[in-house]
Structures are given as structure tokens and as C-alpha cells.
Amino acid sequence: MKLELKGITKQFPGVLANDNVNLSIGEGEIVALLGENGAGKSTLMNILYGLYTPTSGEVLIDNQPLELHSPGDAIAAGIGMVHQHFMLVPVFTVAENVILGDEPTKRIGWLDARRARKMVKEISGRYSLDVDPDAIIEDLPVGIQQRVEIIKVLAREARFVVFDEPTSVLTPNEVEGFFEIVAGLKADGKGIIFISHKLGEALEIADRIVIMRRGKTVAEVLPEEVDEEKLAELMVGRPVDLVVHREEAKPADVVLSVENLVVLDDRLQRAVDGLSLEVRAGEIVGIAGVQGNGQTELVESLTGLRTSLGGVVRLNGEDITTKSPRAIHKRNVAHVPEDRQKSGLVLPFTVTENIVLDSYYEAPVSRGVQMNWGAARDRAVRLVEEYDVRTPSVDVLVSTLSGGNQQKVIVAREFDRDVALVIASQPTRGIDVGSIEYIHSRIVQERDNQSAVLIVSSELDEIMALSDRILVMFEGKIAGEFDSSATPTEIGLAMLGSQGGLEAS
Amino acid sequence: MTESGTPPENEPGDKELPDWYARVTGVGSSLRQALVIPALALLSALIIAAFIIAVTDVDILPLWGTDPGEAFRLTIGGIGDAYKALFVGSFGSVRAITETLFAATPLIFAGLAVAVGFQAGLFNIGVNGQMHIGGMAALWVGFSIAAPAIIHIPLAILAAIAGGALWGGIAGLLRARTGAHEVITTIMLNFIALFLVDYLLKTTVFQQPGRNDPISQKAASTAEFPTLIGDYRVQIGFLLALAAVGAVWWLMYRSTIGFEFRAVGSNPDGGKYAGINVAWIYVTVMAVSGALGGIAGANQILGLEPYRGISNFAGTVGFDAIALALLGRSHPVGVLFAGLLFGALRAGGREMQGAAGIPIDLVLVVQALVIVFIAAPALVRAIYRIKTPEQEGGTTFSKGWGA
Numbered sequence: 001m002k003l004e005l006k007g008i009t010k011q012f013p014g015v016l017a018n019d020n021v022n023l024s025i026g027e028g029e030i031v032a033l034l035g036e037n038g039a040g041k042s043t044l045m046n047i048l049y050g051l052y053t054p055t056s057g058e059v060l061i062d063n064q065p066l067e068l069h070s071p072g073d074a075i076a077a078g079i080g081m082v083h084q085h086f087m088l089v090p091v092f093t094v095a096e097n098v099i100l101g102d103e104p105t106k107r108i109g110w111l112d113a114r115r116a117r118k119m120v121k122e123i124s125g126r127y128s129l130d131v132d133p134d135a136i137i138e139d140l141p142v143g144i145q146q147r148v149e150i151i152k153v154l155a156r157e158a159r160f161v162v163f164d165e166p167t168s169v170l171t172p173n174e175v176e177g178f179f180e181i182v183a184g185l186k187a188d189g190k191g192i193i194f195i196s197h198k199l200g201e202a203l204e205i206a207d208r209i210v211i212m213r214r215g216k217t218v219a220e221v222l223p224e225e226v227d228e229e230k231l232a233e234l235m236v237g238r239p240v241d242l243v244v245h246r247e248e249a250k251p252a253d254v255v256l257s258v259e260n261l262v263v264l265d266d267r268l269q270r271a272v273d274g275l276s277l278e279v280r281a282g283e284i285v286g287i288a289g290v291q292g293n294g295q296t297e298l299v300e301s302l303t304g305l306r307t308s309l310g311g312v313v314r315l316n317g318e319d320i321t322t323k324s325p326r327a328i329h330k331r332n333v334a335h336v337p338e339d340r341q342k343s344g345l346v347l348p349f350t351v352t353e354n355i356v357l358d359s360y361y362e363a364p365v366s367r368g369v370q371m372n373w374g375a376a377r378d379r380a381v382r383l384v385e386e387y388d389v390r391t392p393s394v395d396v397l398v399s400t401l402s403g404g405n406q407q408k409v410i411v412a413r414e415f416d417r418d419v420a421l422v423i424a425s426q427p428t429r430g431i432d433v434g435s436i437e438y439i440h441s442r443i444v445q446e447r448d449n450q451s452a453v454l455i456v457s458s459e460l461d462e463i464m465a466l467s468d469r470i471l472v473m474f475e476g477k478i479a480g481e482f483d484s485s486a487t488p489t490e491i492g493l494a495m496l497g498s499q500g501g502l503e504a505s
Numbered sequence: 506m507t508e509s510g511t512p513p514e515n516e517p518g519d520k521e522l523p524d525w526y527a528r529v530t531g532v533g534s535s536l537r538q539a540l541v542i543p544a545l546a547l548l549s550a551l552i553i554a555a556f557i558i559a560v561t562d563v564d565i566l567p568l569w570g571t572d573p574g575e576a577f578r579l580t581i582g583g584i585g586d587a588y589k590a591l592f593v594g595s596f597g598s599v600r601a602i603t604e605t606l607f608a609a610t611p612l613i614f615a616g617l618a619v620a621v622g623f624q625a626g627l628f629n630i631g632v633n634g635q636m637h638i639g640g641m642a643a644l645w646v647g648f649s650i651a652a653p654a655i656i657h658i659p660l661a662i663l664a665a666i667a668g669g670a671l672w673g674g675i676a677g678l679l680r681a682r683t684g685a686h687e688v689i690t691t692i693m694l695n696f697i698a699l700f701l702v703d704y705l706l707k708t709t710v711f712q713q714p715g716r717n718d719p720i721s722q723k724a725a726s727t728a729e730f731p732t733l734i735g736d737y738r739v740q741i742g743f744l745l746a747l748a749a750v751g752a753v754w755w756l757m758y759r760s761t762i763g764f765e766f767r768a769v770g771s772n773p774d775g776g777k778y779a780g781i782n783v784a785w786i787y788v789t790v791m792a793v794s795g796a797l798g799g800i801a802g803a804n805q806i807l808g809l810e811p812y813r814g815i816s817n818f819a820g821t822v823g824f825d826a827i828a829l830a831l832l833g834r835s836h837p838v839g840v841l842f843a844g845l846l847f848g849a850l851r852a853g854g855r856e857m858q859g860a861a862g863i864p865i866d867l868v869l870v871v872q873a874l875v876i877v878f879i880a881a882p883a884l885v886r887a888i889y890r891i892k893t894p895e896q897e898g899g900t901t902f903s904k905g906w907g908a
Contacts, residue, residue, distance in 0.1 A: 305777060326780030335778070343774040349767075357768065358779040366761045373759075 001027045001062060003079070003160045003191055008057035010043050010215075017043040018054070019215040025160060025191040030182065032194045032206035036235055036432040037403055040215040041195050045162055048193075049081050050074040080158030082149045084165040090138035094131055095120045098152050123154050127184045142291075143174035150181065160191040167201055171290045172460060172492040179205055197235075197433075199228040211235055236433050246444045249468035251280035253316075255421050255452035256302070261311035263297040271297035273476030274311070279421070284443065284453040286467030288460055290495050294476040295456045296338060299425045302454075303335045304328040315421065329358055334414035334446075338425035338456075340403075344410045347399040351391055352380040354398045355413050379416075387412035388438060404435025411439055415446060422446050422453040428462060440466060460488055460495075543832050543839075545885050546878030547846070550871045555584045557870060558863060587861040594856020595849035601856070603737035609848025610739070610808065611636075613746040614801035615826030616833060616840040617753050618673075618794045622687075623835040624757055625790040626770035631676055631691025632798040633823030634698035635669040639799020640806045641702055642668030644814045645711070647724030647807055657727040658807070662745075665803035666796040672698060673795015674788055681784035687791065695823075703816050711814060721814035730808040742804040746844070749797065753837040756793070766790055798823065828876045847872065 003025045010018040018040045025031050035041045046052045048059060050068035058065045066077050074081075088097050095116040104112040104119075120133035129147045137145060146166065153161055163182075167175045182205060185192060196202055202209050203223045211219045211234045219234045232240040256279040265271035271294040279285045289295055300306035302313060304325035313321045315331055329335070337344040345354050356365045356376045364375040380394040389408045391401055398406060407428070414422075424443060428436040443466060447453050457463050463470055464484070472480040472494040480494035559580045560566075568576035595605045615632045622629035629635075643665035652660065676694060679685040705711050706719035713722050730740040757763040769776035769786045777783050805818050829847055833839030854868035878885050885891070 303778075324780065324782075325778065329780050337778055343772075343778040346768050346772045346775045348771045353764070353768075357775070360764050361761050369760050369762065371759055371761055371764060 001159060001189075001191070004060045004063075005044065005048060006058050006060060008044060008047060008059075009055045010040075010047060010052060011055040016215050018047070018057075020057070021212070021215070021217050023193075023210060023217065025193055027159075027191055028186050028189045030186055030192045030194055030205055030207050032196060032202035032209045033212065034196060034199070034202055034209060034231060034235055035212035036197065037430060038432070039212040039235075041212055042164070043215075044212070045081070045164060045193070045195065048074065048079060048162065075156050075158070078157065078159035079162070080153030080156060080160070081162040082146065082153060082164065082166060084168060086145050086149055088137045088145060088148060090136075092137060093133065094135050094137065094140075094148050094151070095133040097137060097148055098133075098155050102156060119155055120151060123151050127154070127181060127188070129181065142169045143171070143177065146170070146178070147181070150185075158190070160193070161185065162193045162195065164195045165197070166194070167196065167198060169291070171495055172488060173496060175201070199231045199235075202231065203228065213237055232433060240433055241437060244440045244444060244465045246466075247448070249283045249447065251283040251468070252450060253281055254278050255281050255316055256454065257312075257314045258302070259312045259314075261298070261301060261313065262309040263294070263301040263306060264309055265294075265297050270309075271476055272301065272308075275473075275477055276311075277471060277478060279452040279454050281420075281450045281452050282447060283468045284447050284455060284466050286463035286470045287454065287456045287473050288463045288470055288491055288495060289458070289473035289479075291458045293473050295425070295458075295473055298473070299335075299338065299423055299456055302328075302423055303333065326358075332417055332420040334417070334419045334422045334424075334451075336407075336410055336414055336422070336424035336427050338429075340406055340410055345398050345406060347397070349398060351384065351389070351394045351396060351398050351401070351409060352377050354409055355380040355383055355394070357413065359413075383412040383416055384409075387415075387442075402432070404431035407431050407435060407439060411442055415442060419446055419449075419451045422451055423456075424453070425456045426458065427455065428457075429459075460491060464488065464491075541891065542882050542885055543834070543843075543875075543879060545889055545891075546832070546875050549878050549885065549888065550874035551588070553874055554867055554871045555588075557867065558584050558587055583861070587857050587863045587867075590857040590860040590863075591850070591853035593853070593860075595853035597856075599734075600737060601852060603734060603739040604852035605845065605849045606743045607737075607739040607809075607848070608851040609844045610742040610746050611801045611804045611822045612825060612829055612847050613841055613844035614749060614797050614804060615822050616829035616844050617749055617837060618669075618797035618801065619826045619830035620833065620835040620837065620840050621753060621757070621766070621797065622790060622794045623830055624770050625766040625786065626773065627677075627680070627787065627790055627794070628688050629673065629676070629691055629791065629794045629798075630688055630827065631673065631694050631795070631823070632801065632826050633819050634691065634695040635672045635795040635798030636802030636805065636819035636823050637698040637702045638672040638802070639665035639667075639669030639795075640802025640818060641705060641711075641814060642799070643728075643803035644721060644724060644806045647728035647812070648722045651725065652727060654727040654731070657725065658730065658741075661724075661728050661807055662800060662803055665799040667799070669799020669802065670792040670796040673798065674792040676795075677788035677791025680791070681787040687787075699817060702814065702818070706814055706816065713813070719816050724807055724812045728807055729812055730804070738809065740808050742808040745800070745804075747841070749800070750837045750841045753797070757837070762789065801826075825872065828872055828879075831879045832875060 005021060005023040008018050008021040021040070021044055033041050043052060047054050050070045050073045053069070059068055060066065061077060068074050068077070089100065092100070095113065098120050099116040104115045106112050117133040120131065123129070124131045129151060131144060131147050131151060137148065146169070166178060170178060182192060194202070194206060206223055209221050209223060209231065210217055211231065213235060228242060232242060258275060258277050261272050261275045262270060263272035273294070275298065277285070287295060297306060301308045304323055304327065308321060312319060315333065320328055320331065341347060346357065356379065359365055360371065364372060365379065366372055377394060384391060384394055387408050389405050389412065391405060398409060401409070422443065427439055427443065443453060443455070455463065455466055468484060470482040470484065470486060470491060471478050472491060474495065474497040479497055482491055562580065562583055565576050565579050565583070568579065593601065595601055615636065618632045618635065619629055643661040646661040646664040650657070650660070672694060676687045676690040679690050680687050703719050706721050711721040713720050730742050732738065732740045733743065757767065765776065765781050765786055768779060769781060769783050773783055776786070801822060802819060805822070806812065806814055825847060829843045830840060833843035850868045850871060854865040857863045857867070858865045
């Protein structure tokens, strides 16, 4: 049994997303597909899954060409996909989600719930997934939800499984569990495509690594032949510096001080629960933690977007707990938000309009009630140049830029001041290696200019690379403090809330 | 969203934008795209309306069985006559043109009202109510004070602005304070305004002495909008509408508050993050939108015979305005042209009814079909095989729905 993509070319208007791509996966083989955002991985997988029709080329199983016009065709051919963003109905049970779209029925369309539950139990047992068929999806942690997605794929008798960035939502310990599951699938003879941009994981799990760049497969290597540096170089097309270079921090006065902060989330639960921390000028403090432990609410509260229930936030000694986002911004706090498309940018606006998004009311960008678009454009032109934003002009819509360049627009806008405090949430999520390097160096530069920097990221690697001090957030509190010499394992354990022992797992 | 399913980034196709358009509108399409869909929507609507003319002509229907050739000839002739009358009635003479401008005047104000809302992400269905309240305020100023026209008319318009802004502002305040959706509240406020007008028209303050039915006193002649040319009906309201187009354009694309409107309209979270007081923007937008509706209401009383308040004097203008704003893609200049088009349909529709015997209701059918096609651009693209722009759903008006 062998799955092959042969000479796949996909032409979008103005862009060659896939250019004569060849890829093959055998039975019981794990192939890692590496590439930066925009390299064409997603397009290729969408073709394999029947969502796009290739301009030319074909998909074959055992040398038989497949007609893939919809995901249904792909599933029927034995190709399954576990998406990065799960496609589950939150209020349904595991069993209901698994059968959704392919429901076993008795006569006159009566749903055969018992058979569905049995099927889930059987698959869950066979691959030691340990999933309760009657659990409601929204009550399950992300790692288990992912297993439900895997069961869905297996229930449709997939022989080839595509995992799209499967580890991006998992904690380091969940990642270990995931790798065991993948090993089990491999032992059972499934062919696996593992899409990632995490080099270490590809090296650990894959039998073969295929690297894509600008729509082409540029290299195919065996894990034992290469190391991370080499893979990064192949992905980016030039030697890449994976280490963030920075001098020893010289912490000075306390800039941000948070005492006993309590913040509610949208469901009125205590997302931040009596948290205290300090950030000094000239140091980078990183907040590590599994997503959903109150980091979002913490940042929103510090930047004035969410009112707190209790506690005090001080900026250079001044109480800013109840100040508005604009008042906090005016006190030279730069905020790189968690989700650049949801809140950091107005996508149907031009680069210029986004550059002045939080300064449009000040001279010289406006005079009284009238905008001065000339001055706004001048600022945009200057910042685009200074922050290396790759855009054909400042008049194009920001939505047409790549993720990395969108993020640079935000960084440019926020850092183009005498910044006292930087609050950056997931500053490099989903962007290319070149932009990551650039943004990291900018953040370090801000620190060296004696700004206080607070970084929140679910990527432990990023926290460890940047931070002078690491705080771990768990269930709304600081569950541990580490210096930059701590190991990922120590921090990983604190992320699960088990400071004292291992019984939590 | 990071990677899955996103189309390839850095589309070079978008570089071809005339940069003023993107900058001025923030709408993610080129000028050509902005014009093509409305033009084709209108064309499609006229073609379908032609079929309706054909199949509803009861004199010709029996002929199809006996003499299809003759039936076909008569049908084509009938459609030709109807559309010729439509054109003659709207553009065929000085009177026709002035009638078009006359009919377009309230539509432009009301269309601007809806467009301002759309641009800020709010769907103001309440222009009808804002017209009623604004119109009544203008009427009251119109008959209750004595002043020369140069003072009287501006005062009446200011009253209309205040009344409309108040009525729109209520919906904005409810949205900002309680999250009540403006679609619901503005519809309900329409009914309240409608019956409030009926009530007021029977109070001694407003009612024409000696009458029992809901009809108001006549506005003073100093408050009547003076006509522009001789005895043609088009009056200064049309010039005010042109000025309003310019003012709204400046407001949306040149002022800081308009920048806030558009930012909040395109991305409320982004607006909040940028330090904009989103709740306050909702109130302001609805007040501005209501003010424009209020002027439309004043125009319906002080701009035409009998210069009195009557029951439901706003008619369907406030609802036609929604179609108009969609057709004009919420851009003030687009609204101007859409208003002229709808004005022409109304002026020409009367001629069509008189000369070709086609009921004026056909105009409403055309309007409705235009909305259907505008609301479903995919349909137009499919019919005329136009390539889909890479980013769908980026247009301003679609943000108004259910946001």
C-alpha cells in the first residue's frame, strides 16, 4: 500500500502555490512535511484531502489515480486528516462527534447509539487512547479532544492520516503522549504525514523528512543525516541563527508591579486568581503556561481591555488598575496582542491606516478633528522601511501581507515610541523563521534600551530563548519561578501545576 | 488563524488597486469590482423584470397558443415600450430630469443614513422612524415660529437633525449599554415613531383646526424649501443632499471620528484594542445616521405639497434606503448614484404606468431584484462568469449583518 502525490502543481491567480511537488508515503511510515508558512504545505494537503483541485498532477494509491473532488472522496479512499483547529461539536459527546457525518442507523433512520459507543471504545482500546465515549467535548482538555479527532479518522478506516501542526496546541507532556499514539498507528501499518514547523519534533518522530519552500519540495532527508540547524537552513534557504543572542540583563527599577490581581473570564470564572508579579526595566520576564490558564485575561487586564475584580496594577508607581486602554497606551505601554488578526489589526484597512491605528488622534497624524493622511503615510513609509515590512506599498490592505509582515506592522506601530513597558502575547505565533528572528531581536533591543518586557507565550522554546526570568502560570496563579538556566522538564512540570510531585499525571 | 485553509499570501493581484480607493474606502476590492457587481445586478434585474412584463400581459397570453410569432413580436414590443417610457419619464425632458432629482432627494439622505451605519458595522433599519421624528420636529418649527426663510429653514433642519439623532441615538445607547441588537430596536422604534406621529397629528399642537383626521397644520411659507427652477418640483433639498454626500465623505474618510467609525465597523476588537471607546462610537454612529434620516423626514414635509404632516409621511423611503446603501456599497458617492437611479425608476415608473400601462409596482420588483443580486454577489459572478476575488466578505456592508 502506497500513497503518492505526483507532479502536483497548483496555480492560484498570481501565485504558484505548488510547483511540481512529489511526495510518497508507504505503509507504516511517518513522513514529516516541513516548511514555513506559505511554503505550500497546506495547499498540498488540501489537494490531498479533496478541498482543492490541482492545476496538474495526480494523487495515486498503489498506482491507481484517485478522483478527489471533496473530503468525502478522500475519506472513501482511506485518507484522513486531523486538522490543527479541531472540527468538533462542543456540546456533543465523544461518540456523537465520532459518528457525525457517517451515523450508524437502525431501521427507519433510528440512530444506533450503542454501536457508536462500542466503536469508540473498541478504537480507543486498540490504540490505548483512553477516551470515554460519553464525555462531552467541551469538558475535555485539548489533548483528549485531539484524540477524539484521531478516533474519528480511524473510525472511517483511514489508512493514511495527515496531522496538521498537531503539537501546536499541546503541552510538552501531552506531546510525549501524542508521539506514543502516533507510534501505535505506525505499528498498525498506517501511513502518516506529519506537518510541522517544529524541527525537533520532526527529527524525533519521522522516518523521513520532506522540506518544502516556495511551493517546491527542496529536500528529502533522513533524520539521522541532519540536525536542527541544517533543517532550518533548508526551510528558509539560508543559514539561520536559532539562538537569540543577548547580553546579561541589567534589571533596574520596577516598572510593572501587579499585586493580588483577580480577573474574571467571559464565563465569570476566576481566570486570574490572586496573581502577583514584578517586571523591572531592562529585563525580559516570560510567562509560560498551557493556554487557558488565565494568560489572556491577565494581559487584557494589564492593558485595560478587561476590568479586574481585585488587586492593584502599578506602572512606575502609578496605579493604573482602572485606566482605559488609551490611558495605558499613552503611558508608553506597547502591547503586541495575542491574536493579530482579531485585535491587533483591522484587516480591511491599509498598512498606513493600521500603522496609525492607535495614534490617529494625535498630531501630526491628525489636526483637530481632521486626519492628516499625508503625515500618516509618511510615518507608515518610514516604519515599513525601519522595521523591514515586506509590502509592495503602504497603500495595500494589510490583509494581503504574510503573517510575519502583519506582525511586523504591529511591532513597528507599538515600538515606535519611547516605550516604558512591552507586553507581548504570542509574539511570533504562526509566522516564518525570518520574521521570528527579527521580532525576537527587536524585543531584546527594547530590553537593552531599558524597557521592561513581559512576554506571554505557549511556546516554551520561545520563552526559554528570550526570558531573563521565567514565571509559570497555572490556574490563574504563578506556579513557579525559574531563571534562564532551568530545563524544559522542570518548567513543563510546573505548567501542569505539579510543583511538588508527579502524582498529577 | 495561522495556516490551515488560508489562500496563499501576498497576492500580487491586489497591487493593482488604485490606491486612493483602498485608502479612501478600506474596501478590499478595486474600483472596477466595486462597479461591476452593482451594474450587473441592475442589468439582471431589468432582464428578469422584462420576463415579468412578458408573462403578465393578459392580452398576449392566449396568442402564444395560436400565433407564437405574433405573440413574440408583441411581447418584445411591449417590453420595449415599457423601458422606453421608463427612460423618457426619468431622463427624457427637463421636467423628467427634475422629477428624477426630486424623487432622489429623500432617498439620498436616507441612503447616507444607512451607509454610515453599515460602515461602522451597524444595521440601521430605523431610518423610517428617524424620518418620522425628525420630520415632526421640523414641522413643528415650520408652523410654530415666524422668521424669514433664511433663518426659518435652517432652524427647521436643525430640529430635524436633533429629532432624528435622538431617535437613532436611543438605539445606539441601547446597543452600547445593554447589547440589545440595533436591528431589533430600530424596527421596534419604527413602530413607536409611526404611531407617535399618528397620535401627535391629532393633538391640538399639530392638528389642523377644524379637522378630525390626522393631518397637521400647514408649515409657514418661510419654512417651505424653495424650488430651484421655475415651477418644477425639485427644491433646495437636492442641493442639501449633494452637500450631505460631501459631508459624509469628509466625515468617513477625512475625519478622526470617521476613522474610528470605520475601524470599529471593520473590527470592533481591533477598535477596542486601539483605545477607541466602542460603546460611545455605537451611540455616535446611530445619532449621525439618525440625523441624516431626520433631514430626509424634513424633506418629506417641508420639501413637497401639501407641506403638512400626514400619517406615515415617510412612506417606504427608509426601507428603500437599505437597498440603496447596498447598491452604493456604503460609499457616499455610490449612494448618490444609487439614489439618482432609484429616483429615476420612480419618476420613470409613473410614465411607464401612464404610457405603457405597466403597473408602477414593477419598479418595486426591479428594486427588490437589485437587492437580491447585490446581496448574493456569488450569484451574479456565477451568471456572468466573473472570477471570484481572493478575499470574499471583505466588503463593508456585509459587516452590517448580524454583527
